[in-house]
Amino acid sequence: MENHIQNFIESGLLEAYVTGSASEAEEKEVLYMKNSYPQVKQALNELEIDLEKIAQHMAIAPPPTLWNRIESDFNEITIAPPQTPAKINRDERREQSNESKEPKYIEVEGESTHMRIHKSWKWVFAAVFVLGKIFLGFAIYFYLENRQAQQNIQELRQEIREIKRMNSK
Amino acid sequence: MVIFVSVIINISPVELRVENQKVLTANDVTATRALYDRYGNLLLGYITKVVNDRKLAEEYLVDIFKEIPFRLSEFSQNQGNAWLRLQMIAKQKLAGCARAQQEHALTNSIKATGRGDEFLSLMNEQQRFVFCGIYYYQQPVSWLAQELGTTANDIRKILREAFKVIRNGKSYTELY
Structure with missing residues (x-):
């Protein structure tokens, strides 16, 4: 019997099963052997670990926005768990009204470094960006204008000084 | 532009599967997120190797994980570990593309x-x-x-x- 199990393990059928290349009949045989013999189950577990090991070597982190794309699809078809109204007697209500004076929130320090905001904010950011560029343009323009004016004033002062000097002579 | 066209050509249209008519609960989404966090990077690496195109691989990954909540029962049955199941689902999606290469x-x-x-x-x-x-x-x-x-x-x-x-x-x- 031991030989039979060993031959089965060494036949390569388990490898074919974990890589999805086994036929339907072979898959059934593997599942039967797995459930019947712990050695086969152990060998199969080891192969699954091997597959995960090779996948880890080739892993590529998905971009942070990718999950949002998946989740947005779920949001359209997900139902919230039904909210059942709780029965509250007067005493409980009084207790609740006392509690309500305290702020009702739980302090949570989020582990995620990302923040989700509403899509409409993109227009605000675009407007801020455009306005920023306009103000920058104005600032440069007025700076140059101011510099030009300063130069003109200097020249005029120079001319006045020269005229005064000539008059005094 | 070339990538965009290749994405359109290579990805098959969304299949309207009968099992997809199941209504999702918040728990399904949480379980899918857990699988994504654990195996998303492994699966993206695997798909990228098969299709040899990072953008296309990301499209496949999105497509696969959109299907996962409807197939969560397969992960709780006695059908190997979660990574193996995920890979089998990915292989079904990639079958045409993989063989063509x-x-x-x-x-x-x-x-x-x-x-x-x-x-x-x-x-x-x-x-x-x-x-x-x-x-x-x-x-x-x-x-x-x-x-x-x-x-x-x-x-x-x-x-x-x-x-x-x-x-x-x-x-x-x-x-x-």
Whole structure:
């Protein structure tokens, strides 16, 4: 019997099963052997670990926005768990009204470094960006204008000084 | 632009599956998120290797994980570990694309110079051909046997040797 199990393990059928290349009949045989013999189950577990090991070597982190794309699809078809109204007697209500004076929130320090905001904010950011560029343009323009004016004033002062000097002579 | 066109061409239209009519709950989404956090990077690496296009691989990943909440029951049944199940689902999605690449991609795989190909580089050409043909490109055992001029049983033996190389991190000649 031991030989039979060993031959089965060494036949390569388990490898074919974990890589999805086994036929339907072979898959059934593997599942039967797995459930019947712990050695086969152990060998199969080891192969699954091997597959995960090779996948880890080739892993590529998905971009942070990718999950949002998946989740947005779920949001359209997900139902919230039904909210059942709780029965509250007067005493409980009084207790609740006392509690309500305290702020009702739980302090949570989020582990995620990302923040989700509403899509409409993109227009605000675009407007801020455009306005920023306009103000920058104005600032440069007025700076140059101011510099030009300063130069003109200097020249005029120079001319006045020269005229005064000539008059005094 | 080229990537965008290739995405449109390669991705099959969304299938309206009967099981997709199930209504999702918050728990389904949470379970899917847990699988995504644990295996998303592994799956993206695997798909990228198969389709050889990062953007297209991301599209496939999105497509696969959109389907997961409707197939969560498969993860709780006695059908191997979660990674194996995820990979099987990915293989179903990639079947056409993977097989279409066969010869060109297999030839490239035999060179084994890409990122994460450390294990492949330890295998000999025959092992690499069989392992990549089955694991990445879903080639039938009979086709591989015909290509190598051998039998289906020998192909399985070669596949087993390839797994030994992965497990031990040593080439087959070093092992024996």
